[in-house]
Amino acid sequence: MVAFTLNGAPVALEVSPDASLLHALRGPAGLSGPRFGCGTEQCGTCMVLLDGAPSYACTLAASACAGRAVTTVEGLGTPDAPHPLQAAFLAEQAGQCGYCLSGILVSAAALLARDPDPDDGAIRAALDPHLCRCGSHNRILRAVRRAAAAMRVPA
């Protein structure tokens, strides 16, 4: 049993002690956003935020998350209340198969949380751990810039 905060709510998940966070999230937590791509920190499809920092869920032991805060793409927003990044990705139609997007969205959210006005190089650097085979990169870069602009406008 490992207890942590998942997308703002406390959870206690039944997982074997050495199971990865990704297995815990996709298994007992019943999420689908964090995705398996490689299992070796080489693609970024499993990326989640651990206390706000992008972390590979595929190699992180679930037990290491005890007492901490985990945010997945599901925690960013919903269709009714999308995160500005999710709204921007839809506005830019940033994606094809979309398999890479869950991880990219959380990394982008972490970037914008620490740098509200990142330049092109900073966005590319933040997303460099993420692979996208469909070639949606330029749309994704535009979407992150669009979201950053939207978030800088005071509500």
Next chain:
Amino acid sequence: MSGGKGLIADPVTGTTTTGFGAAMPPADGRPRLPGSLHLNRRLSQWLSFHADGRVTITPGKVELGQGILTTLSQIAAEELDVDFGRIAVTPAATPTSPDEAVTSGSLSTQDSGGALRHACAQARAIFLGVVAQRTGVPVDSITVEDGVFLGPAGAIGSYWALADQALLETEATPDATPKPPGARRIAGTSVPRLDLPDKVFGAARYVHDLRLPGMLQARMIRPPSRRATLTAIADGALPGDARVVRDGDFLAVLAATEWEAEAAATRLAARCTWQERDTLPDQASLAVWLRDAATRGERSEVASRGTPGTAGRTLKREFLRPYLAHASIGPSCAVALWEGDTVTVWSHTQGPYNLRADIAKTLRCPAEKVVVRHREGAGCYGHNGADDVALDAVLAARAVPGTPVRMLWSRAEELGWSPFSPAMLVEVEADLDADGGIAAWRSHIVSNGHSSRPGRDPAPTLLAASMLADPFPVKPSINPPMAAGGGAPRNGVPLYAFPALKVETTRLLEMPVRTSALRGLGATLNVWAIESVLDEAAALAGEDPLDFRLRHLEAKRAVAVLERVAAMAGWRTRQRREGWGMGIGFARYKNNGAWAAVVAEVEARERILCRRLWIAGDVGEVVNPDGVANQFEGGAIHGTSVALLEEVRFDRRRITSDGWDSFPILRFSEVPQVAVDIIARPDQPFLGAGEASMAPTIAAIAGAITDALGIRPRALPFTPDRLAAAA
């Protein structure tokens, strides 16, 4: 040509196979209907109306991330005159969906869009006819507004009111008239993708996310090397309740959770003894192997015309390409469930009926005992592991009847065991005339076949079929017929007006590495070979590469994309910059599909970086402009990655490039800026969009490298080592 359903005699293999796309099925005496409607004529197979005001369309083509379901929904909404939001799409499934063979070859808008446009126009006419008869209002006086039929005095009915009338239980006829281009309001606009919201909110949309009650998790244990045989498994405990499924060299584990399944697979793998042997060629001398294997291959003529005169000067050049991997971001996955003697499999296959056929052949059961239901997967760029993993799931699930089993491949399986796009060699001889133009062209394209897709051979082609205790043979891959675009010789026949030309191909009959279709097939090498020789001839003649192309081109649409891309990129006013270069590439995909011209700008540092791409395209009628731009851009980035980085690596036994570190692809930090402009041709037939930009991008990058460094690359990928060898 055979008269059977969807059967095409392959001129290369002589075998009769199911169609490589249904755009032009053989004449069968029935009135010709558009696209896949010809072979799937019942209107109720394509659409249905519901009393609550929804319309369901049921195409046989599948979503691969290319946005096809959105495009098809636009076409249906347009012809029916209903709001786009009313259309729902049911994913393809056997046995009810139309059999549209495989979602491939950039044919979906032609095959499925053509069929749906006609079927919907006909459905509309049938409904209007019924309403006219019932109300006495002449058909010509009825308009349709969001599904409601309006007569001169107001509403007189709707699709929904007549939804249960079985009016669609009839065969299509040729006399339906779709709207003229000028009347379209939905087709031709950039409607947002239907599938994207789920993907942005992390919803359970992929087959990977399917969770059925009681479902077990499965993993494969792969041989350490190609064609290794399993000689012994040492006894020992497995974690949890994991169980082993073995049939010959097919070895899988089942467990309650993914974690246990992976742990069990690792432990079991350590207990296996395999007998290994050398089966792979020497990668360092791939060209030598290709040339040697070609002497035992099947040589045939692809095209010839004119008689070469006496050449002043002949350019003899050779181009080489390594094996390429699909490298989908999500490993292949499938869920299977046995109930009695019937098995259902949820799969991200490109061809549900083709997959069904090969699973049935492997199980030696009638096709009706297998049900294939499409669920989306990660991006698909050709015949990857999707079909193979479906059979793996079926075989693993056979051990636990009544219990669903989810089989997921590892990254190493995805990069190491999916079919690869074959290594290729192209030998070119170009005779130059007195003006430096090309008077005669001879080429020879050497490659394994580019298709081992399921459903086309009497024996199954799925990976596990060859690993069973009672195995099926692995036959060398075939090439689609030239009428379907060809395989190895795809785009191998130059579109340029050379007076004399002879193109030949040799299909290898030995296949150390299993090969099949990947985006562009042979075009990725053939287009570059042609464009490179043109660049070189232009340089010898002292002409600009663009002008040299234009003087060898007749087709107006070819000239139009080249002129457009030149204007976009400022080609004619480009300035030389130290360490930078620009190149241009052109092709018409399959020589009968979309037109594309690309300008690339590269920067030569310690390695080559592609900084900008400009692309002009012509895909005929455009249903979703943003979707076409997305496909062109994605194909160009894929092409950039292939040009600069990609190469399947192997030793004499194993594929060694089975991780992202050993099979790198283009990353965010290196992706070029891309500008795409699609020339509007609303009155022209659909030409498809998914594969057109990739090959000309590779050619343009090669030209840009020459411009920057004075080196003409001769082998892909254009790495520092290879460029040094070409210098």
